[in-house]
Amino acid sequence: MTARELLARCEDAARTYGRGPAAVVAVHGADCQVLSGDRIAVTGPSGSGKSTLLHLLAGLERPTSGRVSWPGLGDAADTARRIGVVFQGPSLIPALDVAENAELPLVLAGLPQEQARHRAMEALLLVGAAGLAAKLPEELSGGQAQRVAVARVLALRPRLILADEPTGQLDRASGQHVVDVLLAAADGIGAAVVITTHDPAVARRLNSQWAMHEGRLLPAPAPDPRSGPGTPAPDPRSGAPSSPQAEPTPLGDER
Ligand SMILES: Nc1ncnc2c1ncn2[C@@H]1O[C@H](COP(=O)(O)OP(=O)(O)OP(=O)(O)O)[C@@H](O)[C@H]1O
Numbered sequence: 738m739t740a741r742e743l744l745a746r747c748e749d750a751a752r753t754y755g756r757g758p759a760a761v762v763a764v765h766g767a768d769c770q771v772l773s774g775d776r777i778a779v780t781g782p783s784g785s786g787k788s789t790l791l792h793l794l795a796g797l798e799r800p801t802s803g804r805v806s807w808p809g810l811g812d813a814a815d816t817a818r819r820i821g822v823v824f825q826g827p828s829l830i831p832a833l834d835v836a837e838n839a840e841l842p843l844v845l846a847g848l849p850q851e852q853a854r855h856r857a858m859e860a861l862l863l864v865g866a867a868g869l870a871a872k873l874p875e876e877l878s879g880g881q882a883q884r885v886a887v888a889r890v891l892a893l894r895p896r897l898i899l900a901d902e903p904t905g906q907l908d909r910a911s912g913q914h915v916v917d918v919l920l921a922a923a924d925g926i927g928a929a930v931v932i933t934t935h936d937p938a939v940a941r942r943l944n945s946q947w948a949m950h951e952g953r954l955l956p957a958p959a960p961d962p963r964s965g966p967g968t969p970a971p972d973p974r975s976g977a978p979s980s981p982q983a984e985p986t987p988l989g990d991e992r
């Protein structure tokens with residue numbers, strides 16, 4: 738059995754927007770970690786800090802106090818390359834067609850155009866969107882656009898995928914399909930996944946749930962009375978066992 742790697746860790750990480758009386762604490766000191774193989778849903782009401790926590794884990798926002806680190810993802814340049822983010826809103830570039838959108842991060846990372854196109858097409862195939870390659874974003878349905886956004890992330894072959902409400906704009910069936918595609922593709926490339934969602938049906942598809950409330954990452958989600966006795970919910974601070982073999986990793990023990 739291979740040991741699970743610590744990919745990302747928040748230690749008392751907080752994010753405040755604004756100053757003085759107008760300051761909003763979007764995330765209070767959060768302690769959590771993501772291990773390779775994890776499948777984590779972050780749930781909580783609108784405004785509870787889910788996106789902010791995800792942006793902290795992505796390195797897109799800096800904590801105003803505390804620390805976020807990526808022990809298993811190499812140095813800063815590697816880290817950026819090894820984290821793929823699916824954003825909450827529409828994120829495709831309108832003037833580029835689907836294939837150009839999917840290959841863009843690779844081209845920007847310096848990959849030769851031909852290789853970038855090859856990997857982008859592979860990723861589009863994985864999400865069942867290869868037939869859309871020549872279309873412009875305005876010609877896509879919401880579900881198709883989200884699948885392309887997922888493909889753009891998969892083309893990078895990241896070790897960690899952070900998806901912010903990837904199904905938020907979709908009906909239940911399209912949303913389930915996007916999540917199916919995301920999880921299957923993440924299995925294929927061996928990436929850990931963290932998804933924020935309002936949809937309990939989406940959250941149930943993942944092995945672990947982190948709940949947020951008013952900027953606080955709750956130590957452990959309340960047990961679902963409908964699920965009956967079973968495996969106790971893992972604490973965000975101790976990793977998220979995603980399979981019976983998974984070993985929770987206590988904070989401070991990176992390997
Ligand atoms: N750039 C910003 N400037 C100021 N306040 C912000 C900013 N981003 C988020 N906030 C505030 O931080 C809090 C948490 O926002 P966040 O977007 O993380 O919540 P969320 O749980 O993702 O909500 P939703 O479910 O609606 O997406 C909110 O009160 C929000 O208004």
Ligand SMILES: [Mg+2]
Binds near residue numbers: 789901
């Ligand atoms: Mg959000």
